[in-house]
Amino acid sequence: MSEGFRALLEELRPRCVEIVAQYEDSRSALLPLTHLFQERQGFVSRDAMRAVAEMLALSPAVVESTVSFYTLFFRRPVGKYVLQVCRGLACTINGAEEIMAHLRERLGIGHLETTADGLFSYEEVECLAACDRASCMQVNLEFVYHLTPQGIDDMLAAMRGGTYATAPMAQTQVPARTWTVVQDAQVSHGTKSAGAQGQSHPNNASGLGDRSGVVMLDRIVANEGLFRGRTLERLANAEPTLPKIVDEEAEAAR
């Protein structure tokens, strides 16, 4: 536990006690306490999870398991402005795709990524329940409605200039490129093969993550000779030939 965190913990402890007292069972305070620490630290640090575990008499593993279930808890540092654009159906049919493409282009990052300067994190999220004001997004959980490319540009300029209405999130550590844990495996080891599970990237279908086989199919079409006799044939003949299973015991009995 770092010195800085110890001070924060002592500061927040009375508030934590109040929160825990609201519930018949102390474990119910797990989410509210995690929110409290995330608000101050900008993410849910290991120290925070350990502190929550200690206060609620739980194992840190239980706390981490629970925290990992919820998408609004960031277990790695994120940008000062977390931009979460709605990708729900009502927004999508009202131009959300153009808005998302515009934002990705302006920020130079994709889904679940943070800019190098640590200012912005970008995520495409599920329906935000504001379909009458589509397309919409949240900036640090404050709604922004009726998005337009011009509005986005003005918003980003205000954030960069420090004049944006919504306050930036606390940032106690420098964020990495992404805050999702799945991709950390690749960052630290770099050993996963192309197309491996968990490497899919919605903004880069032709990159590593060819989960649905789009790139593979393109290669087959473009370069027939390479795959002739194997894959192409398999794809063309939907009926696979399977070895016949013989029940030996039943045969013997007969």
Add this chain to the structure above:
Amino acid sequence: MPVVKVLTEGIGEANLRDIATYEERGGYVQLRRAFAEMSQRDVLDLCDASGLRGRGGAGFPTGRKWSFLPGNDKPRYLVCNCDEAEPGTFKDHMLIEETPHLVLEGMLLGAYGIGSHHAFIYIRGEFKRGYEIFSEAVRQARAAGYIGKNLFGTGYDLEVTVHRGAGAYICGEETALLNSLEGKRGEPRLKPPFPAVAGLYGMPTVVNNVETLAYLVPILKRGSQWFASVGTERSKGYKIVSISGHVRKPGNYEVPLGTPVRELLEIAGGLRPGRTLAAIQPGGGSSACIFEEQLDLPYDYESLAKAGTMLGSGAVVVMDDTTDFVKAAYNLVRFYAHESCGQCTPCREGGHWLETVLERFVHGRGLQSDIEMLHKVSAEITGLNLCPLGDSIEPFLASVLKRFPEQFEARVLKETVPA
């Protein structure tokens, strides 16, 4: 036009977040009256007689739900479900932000009706603003003596806790919500036992939607007959319908149940000029589409169920002829695949595979055999899971596959099919 203002009364005209304004307009009168004149049984009977059904999605009769509570001495809990995340729904979002005291009064009435001394409201993590507004409403109500010990001198104690989620659609399912409220992963529980018998902390619990509880206030004020006289035989009363998509005036509109879908479309300003209707999703992301020829369907639970779809949470998403239904199907399937909690294999794996296959179609790389596979896999997910999330994948996908097969056929990779 059948638009009414019952729950939505005063929204946009007065600052209903302020308890003094709310009280001036007759707020908390019903709560006082209930404590002064009515027994808990009276509240329950009134709710039963009104024919009020759950407004969150399942449409279960509220009075019946309450009556399942066992008659024992265990503590009971009322939980108000504000984890609104069904694609296309945005009514609870409005209610807690614009008229939080009405929701709170409904909660307090409900808690009194079932004999609960501790009520919870579970607010979706994304509604940070809504959480702050509602917490402030609770503070004001506590200061005014509507929450706390010995209410109105009757000796009845009633506490309210505002709880915030952290981003998980599945927590709208009542047992997942209870797990989340207990500080666990939001995974649905095996039923039975139902929450009425063993819910929060293993105690008898009722989980009701925000809109359902809010309707208790006007029902108490005007009587169960007033409510029951509106609507159809089995779908009584009013409903807030969230209309969005390709309409000119999207928004929340409160209407009597049984209003024809065609009128709903008119209320929302109709389609944009020069466009024609392709499909309407009448009850949120989990519902099958209805089409042009079904516009005269009355918007009530039975009529929509008979037409093979559902009223759900009252989210009407209108799609015109510019809609790409391959992308729409991919969008909703991806949503369910993303929000699956992962406990049940059919939902976890099936949703993931459907998403993968539909992604191929979006890129124009579908295979001929995929179309049949989409039907087969989505049907095989249905009915095999602990909760209804997995079952929600099929209806929309199946209905657009059937109605717009040419859009899917057009995305099949022709090169792989031998001449």
